[in-house]
Amino acid sequence: MPDSPNRSRKVAVITGSSRGLGAATAKRLARDGFFVVVNYAKSRKDGEAVLREVEQAGGKGALVQGDVSNLGGIRSFFDEVDAALKGQGLPASFDVLVANAGVLVSKTFAETTEADFDSLFDTNVKGVFFLIQNALPRLRDNGRIVTLSSGLSRFANPMFTAYSATKGAIDVMTRILAQELGVRGITVNAIAPGAIDTDMNAGWIHSEEGRAMLMSRQALKQVGVPQDIADAIAFLAGPDSRWITGQRIEASGGSSL
Numbered sequence: 338m339p340d341s342p343n344r345s346r347k348v349a350v351i352t353g354s355s356r357g358l359g360a361a362t363a364k365r366l367a368r369d370g371f372f373v374v375v376n377y378a379k380s381r382k383d384g385e386a387v388l389r390e391v392e393q394a395g396g397k398g399a400l401v402q403g404d405v406s407n408l409g410g411i412r413s414f415f416d417e418v419d420a421a422l423k424g425q426g427l428p429a430s431f432d433v434l435v436a437n438a439g440v441l442v443s444k445t446f447a448e449t450t451e452a453d454f455d456s457l458f459d460t461n462v463k464g465v466f467f468l469i470q471n472a473l474p475r476l477r478d479n480g481r482i483v484t485l486s487s488g489l490s491r492f493a494n495p496m497f498t499a500y501s502a503t504k505g506a507i508d509v510m511t512r513i514l515a516q517e518l519g520v521r522g523i524t525v526n527a528i529a530p531g532a533i534d535t536d537m538n539a540g541w542i543h544s545e546e547g548r549a550m551l552m553s554r555q556a557l558k559q560v561g562v563p564q565d566i567a568d569a570i571a572f573l574a575g576p577d578s579r580w581i582t583g584q585r586i587e588a589s590g591g592s593s594l
């Protein structure tokens with residue numbers, strides 16, 4: 338059988354990539370030549386739109402449903418990823434994992450409920466932990482893992498205590514995994530975005546007060562867009578970042594310096 342034209346392609350898996358930072362990252366990595374696995378939890382239509390954009394720009398990818406907040410969902414997600422890659426003539430392995438899927442709850446410490454706390458920690462911490470654990474047998478040596486931290490794991494904002502704690506956990510996990518996986522040449526780094534104009538922030542970022550608050554804290558005087566983060570992730574996913582591992586790299590336009 339002739340070799341598939343996909344065979345030599347590097348593969349990147351990006352969770353939560355049907356919108357926001359994940360969608361921008363999938364499109365950017367596809368432009369860099371990766372075969373991209375686009376993941377959605379519920380909205381197939383949004384995932385299809387991202388894949389269509391990838392393909393219209395000359396890239397290649399596959400769409401895989403999966404809820405990555407629990408072990409059962411993660412296992413079936415990777416089974417589907419394996420099948421999708423094989424269906425494209427690719428081995429069931431990949432070079433880059435971007436653990437992007439995440440949720441946000443913005444409440445005071447006093448108002449945060451047990452359900453809020455569990456939903457945040459399930460998706461942002463437990464999900465990322467077991468996603469990486471289940472990715473490792475499939476991730477090639479010298480591969481890349483990029484996690485999503487947040488500016489909020491450095492600067493204190495009382496509206497985000499539980500969310501910020503999940504991102505603090507990501508910072509620690511990232512550093513320890515970098516130590517553990519260095520022997521395989523795998524780098525593990527966290528990108529810590531400041532406030533970016535995605536659906537996650539739709540409730541405030543376009544209001545006059547929201548924008549004014551942001552501008553008062555940021556060194557760079559514009560609102561960050563998903564492409565700003567996708568480009569930073571592309572650096573960490575690519576060859577030029579080979580000597581960087583175990584780092585939390587903030588991409589926040591210089592917030593709260």
Ligand code: NAD
Nearest residue numbers: 353357358378404405406438439485487530532533535537
């Ligand atoms: P978003 O809400 O626009 O997109 C998040 C995506 O994750 C959505 O597509 C959603 O469906 C998906 N997702 C959520 N739970 C999932 C699950 N259980 N399984 C699979 N997919 C799931 O958010 P965003 O702004 O694009 O954020 C992406 C990541 O970046 C998150 O980890 C977030 O915490 C982090 N982050 C965002 C900002 C920001 O300002 N936007 C700042 C710092 C960190």
